[in-house]
Amino acid sequence: MTETAAVRRHWREYLSISPFFVLFAAFSIVPLIYALYLSTQQWDGIGDSKFVGLAQWQRLVASNDFWYATGNTFLIFAMGQIPVIIGALIAAVLLSQPRLRARGLYQTAFFLPQVTSLVVVAVVFQAVFSNRFGLTNVLLQAAKLPTFQWLTDPWGIRIVIAAMIIWRGFGYFLLIFMAGISAIDTGLYEAARLDGAGPVRILGSITLPVLRPTVIFVALTGTISGLQLFTEPQLLFGGGSGPDRGGLTMMLLQYQYLGGPGAATAQTAVTPDLGYASVIGWAVFIILLAIAALSFRFTRRGLED
Template identity: 45%
Template sequence: MSVISRPPIIIAPQAPVPVRMPRRKSELQRTWPLYLSVAPFFLLFSVFGLFPLAFSLYLSFQKWDGIGQMTFVGWNQFAYLLTDSYFWQAIVNTLEIWLLATVPMICISVVLAFLLASPSNKLKSFYHVAFFLPHITSIVAIALVFGSLFSNQFGLINALLTALGLQRFAWLSQPWGMKIAIASMILWRTLGYHALIFMAGIQSIPATLYEAAQIDGANARQIFFRITLPLLRPVMLFTVITSTISGMQVFTEPQVLLGNDGGPGREGMTIVLYLYQQAFGSYHFGYGAAIGWGLFVLIALFSLFNWLLIQRPGARA
């Protein structure tokens, strides 16, 4: 019996079935919903923020009354700005009002914040609302109220002076009287806001530091000056810079209280009020834009000065 040999059966290997991998989305496809969600802010900022900023820079090199053709004058308006006595008077007035309002505001708000953050204070919520309420009150309403307080003839402060046997004082006619009236409005309006900011800074200080100080026998005054104030330096820097920026832009208080001319002798004329008078009172829109950019330089310089003064080497928290 013969055995018939058969050739081996060779099975061809099957081709691998291609596995479809999910297509990876491109970077733009993954991020466009995020960009779309923030697009309204940038659109509004471009229309109401970026465009006016760029246009004011362009306008500062032009002479324009708001109706006729613009005339290119180059740097002439900035050169005139440096020699304008009214502009320098407005700078001095603004700085004096800022000092009269900011220095007491910082001192009082730190003390108020220390008292508000005290564990023995049982009415914290009430004081929070009471101190913050003036900050959200209309500035025009505040100016009208303070106008009745500091009125030369029928003001409540002069009535109090008369009741005490003292002479009346022309608050809205004397140079320092006008500045004190404006600074008092700013102080009353911003005191509670900055007190809450300082209180938040105090609450961020570790309680173990206070407990250790109390165990060592430190009293409240020593805790305040040795622990609280040094550790509030970053908050102090923020408060001084923001108060400087807002103080350089004071407008509504002197405008409502004293008018567009800044009162007798222009002693209540601030930088922004002078800008408003030149641009919308005298229709010198180009020069008003130059004043605005001069104000920007002043704010930047004073912010840098405050930062260097408070944030000294080795004083970082």
């Protein structure tokens, strides 16, 4: 009784926060539940759907395409994420030196790719790495080195996509690591310096250990969005997966089974099946949830005041 009275008295508060909860329920929770129903169906999206029980899940477990896509996603992602974190750490340490000039210029230049659309990144990288007239091959030719078929070799594809991840993500990691470094108590540095520690020793014994939680947290949260890799391969191959499926990712596979634009015309076209696409969606959700659960342990510490 008193509870309803309290709720009624605070209706403005509840009304103010309700849009988030309503939208989250309607467009995040409901789709996930609906996907469970869809996963029991076989449906090309046009005709009638057919109940198939758990056959789509069995298909997922037994299939080679989903596991190939999963492995390939992790592979490409690691090829981009690991260099970007190491590189950004080095740059953050360099840029955090006192008395460094043009700090703002470097920060701005490194962050600028983050503002750029992935579509733009894909268009430019495709031009730079194009097999015949791309600048990389022109330079290799000029240096009398053998050229490389970047966009038709599966490893070339992975390298190009990883390069896009590095180029676009570097500035973001850099700024976060710099903020982490600037939060380190300067007394620690001075004490270490008085004890005769050199710059390398200070880096290894103070900067890196203090930054460790930041690095782990950012790496994990970045992984959740990073593993949803889709735009780069979709654009490079117009909805297909590229030669030898070198650009196939989990989200791209789901898009192909959904019958998204361009997917049907690709060399590696698949027959649209919305039931199977739903199962893929759930599998991606479970994989990312496991990573999110891991990062939530770090999040709690960082978010609660």
